[in-house]
Amino acid sequence: MAGVKTIIALAFCLACGFLLIILSCALYQNWWPVLVAVTYGLAPLPNMLCARCGYSEDIFTDTQTGFADAGYFLTAVLVVTGLAMPVVLAHAGVIGAAAMAQSVTGGLLVYGTIVAYNHFFGQDDEY
Template identity: 60%
Template sequence: MAGLRSIIALAFVLAIGFLLVILSCALYYNWWPLLVVATYILAPIPNALCARCAGEYDVMSDYNSGVVDAGHFITGIFIVTGFCLPFVLAHAEVITVPAMVMSICGGVLVYGTIIAYTHFFSQQDDDY
């Protein structure tokens, strides 16, 4: 039952994060902060593709390669872009500062939800 409660809580926090991003667009009549949602969608894709292509799911648990590292690097680029894009848009005066703050808070909630989900529901490997 604890798993169901944590999924419901994570879904609620994720919905609040997306709501903040959408409100940062709708309240200030400027839809540029919605570009941040593209980084939410694109961020996990390089990690998943590079891990699958490199054979990370093989029998050897300590296997690592440059392809996996490249996937982590590109995912990191997307995550940093998700946080920095509202700063750049606000600096260029494309969006207002309150829209920037709401977009960044929404991003923190969305990425925090993704991290919490992977922490709670990752499969634990036995060492023996």
């Protein structure tokens, strides 16, 4: 059972992640890396939307339907986009290597916090 210390630690990690993303924009006067925060903010939405209709209603089977798989796929697309976007921007010369490193590190912290929150506070379907 997760407690208050877990919530405080997750909030600290989330704040550090967003701080790194914002600093990667503000320190180098280029606001393109802020798109990483948008993609990581949208990343859990497909799983949340598709989870409602993701499992079959049959009590004898515990199989997933295509909705859950589509939610996982769309979440993976958003996470890979969030990781690859700063690399592509740095390769194109739009942002610097330091801004890319800060943006990728901040994005990993943000999505890692989302995954950890779902792990600690997710609902178990055990009866």
